[in-house]
Amino acid sequence: MQTIEDRSNRLSVTRAGGQLITNYWDDLFTAREQGKQIVWYNGGALNPIFQAAGLAWCHGEAFAARLAAQQLEGPAQLAGAEYGYNAELCSYSRTHLGCSVLTLQGTDGSQNGVVGLNDQKELAARLPAPDFFVNNYAGCSTGQQWDGISYRVFGKQLPIFNISHPFLWGNKPDSGYLTGAEWEDASRFVAEQLRELISFIEAQTGRPFDYDALSESMTYIKRAAELRREGLDLCKAKPAPATFWDWIACVAPINFLPGDQALVDYFGSVRDEIKGRLDAGISGVKDEKYRLYFDGIMNWNKLGFLSRKFAEHGAAVLCGRYIHNAFWQEPHLIDTEDPLLGMAQHYLLCPTNHGTKTLDYLTLRDCEEYDVDGIVFHSTRTCRAFTGPQRLLARSAQQKLGIPSIFFEGDVADASFYKDEILESRLVAMLETIDVQRERGGRLAGART
């Protein structure tokens, strides 16, 4: 049997991030014993507000992603299926709703039909039940409905607060990325709702909200986000010192860990390791030959596998919508003295909350800045929000920049949709196309030849 060389060279510092994440979840699992109130939320990163309010917080997608990354999503999904959720439903939501079912049943539930998976089931059911819900979903319409259903699964007994986000469609002539009347109006509207949220939280906790603590938390987060952007920019180098997969491993810290010095230190370490690699001439993929863009939410079951697969072909995946256009990606918008407007704007900047006109601008911009040879679209089976514009983006990249692309099917938290042979054959075909383009001295079509 042939042994395939692992040509990926992942950042070592992300292991420290993994420990931070483990500590966070362990802390959450014991939050009830610590006497904390627990909020379940979905969508944009409200954790600085929860942190300032002294709450424990659980991000639904994050927990589903964690289960999937650890290959432990099965029991929750089975429980969800038995409850009635269709396999074509967003796998984040049905994993999380399955957790709700298991949490309500307790770990000794015998009516769920899930057999022989007790240990995994226990982890899925370890999620402490919420005291209340907050929904902060932009872009995908399913997000808001998901928490509406969680509220029902818990018997309509718990308080729920919803933040509504206008979709940034771009109706007006002045509409654009971070500009125009539509953007300004939406920003103010969401910021107003955040103030209402704070009143709601005060009512739940019985304590006045600590705005100073919010400013402090957002100061750390802004600094961490700046360091993250610095690190991302360093990856434009050839060969790239780190890849998209390293940044995927950094999603959890920037998305829901507490805003504190440890977070800043972590992203400082990430930036420094990348800088050190640049200085030493170390690349994220051995003998980088191709530079690729990845569009789609991560297939969390396949992080290590995909990083090795692309590296095996000398393909450095460098950038992607999920990394570059998400997660406090515009830190200059945050005024740490009065952070609510900047926070609202980041929630609106969810990468599924833009019409294709804006996504087209962002995608082509990043493809050019990272000098990308091709695009890999993760046709994320149960995520209609991310996949909606992909075909249009592929056409645009081909027509305007001459960049070829491929699609492969997978899913965020359901491994059953992943088809390895399809990705392998299409990836090889695209890389050969890129080789042909190079032999001919440029791209086959488009403006950037």
Add this chain to the structure above:
Amino acid sequence: MPDATAALARLSEVARDPRRYVDQWRVDHPGQKVVGVLPMNFPREIAHAAGTLPVVVQDDQIPVTEGRSLLAEFYCGYTRNLADQAATGRFDSYDAIFMADHCIQLIGAADVVRALLPDTPVFFGMLNSSMNDSWAPRRVAEMMAEFRTEFASFTGHQVGEADLRTSIEAHNRDRRLLRSLFDERSTGSTAFTPGQLQDLVTSSMVMDPVEHHALLRDAASAAPAAPRDDRVRVHLSGHLCHAPKRELLEAIEDSGAIVVDDDLFHGRRYVSTDVDETGDPLDALARWYSQRNVTIPCPTRVQQDADWDVYLVDAVRRSGAEAVIHLLPKFCEPHMLYYPELRKGLEAAGIPQLQLETEHEGMPLESFRTRIEALVERTLRKRPVPA
């Protein structure tokens, strides 16, 4: 004496071929515009008051070809069909597209229209879909005003309050008459088959409401008295945005069931609620949007104090339905999310149910028939046995 047969035939003709109606309307109304309206909550009244013909864009049953390269195959059939219509010239009927619903799949289809037809304005004004938000009434009222402004810009003239009132009255009149037919069905009349009722509703989504009402009145006035027979009485539930295939409706009634009520979008849901004819018309439209989710709750909205499951059980009690058939368009996420709540509610009430998942292309009719027959058998066994 009105010719009921001819009126019904005309309404069915429009329902089954909206483009032909639009083409003729253009000939009859030179210089006036036709707008495509995407379901389910855009206020058709504003577009009509602006002097345009608002047409709720229908799933046109044609197999998706070029649309396959524009939207993923796991988008719902209706949105893939919309993309295909745009890619193959079938959106040429419309001078602009308007939508108000935050459904990510519908947005995907609208984005395809915008990309492929750059000269056709595609306006999306998002109506707040979380109905309990304290700011929802204000935001919805503001959006109704924005719709009016957009139409003024699009047509080049203001949309007057009197025109709005006239349009609201015309739509209410048509809705009331349609609703009376559903009420008659739920209390025992089978004058119209499910397919005919669907045609009556679909044609109302396409035609000028005044013209539609005149034909509908003729069709309804001469409808013969037709009491229910002894078939198993079923309620059809779901199928948002687009109509279920007529063959499926026929198969249900051929399998020993009779449809006595529904909450389909191309059914009672579409005509469930009138607009208040007093006060400011834009405020009235905003209240209408809010009220229709109370009249028949919709899974695309989030509202903690409006329960589709509770509505469904109550509706079954009112009509005397003995079973429910859920018609779930494949990949419709709001419906998939809400379905377990419906299942639980009906189970608790002891009401037999069946879920049928529908697709744009193809339909396993014989498989459906077997399952419907099984539901019928199961329901019959619950009937009291005569002493």
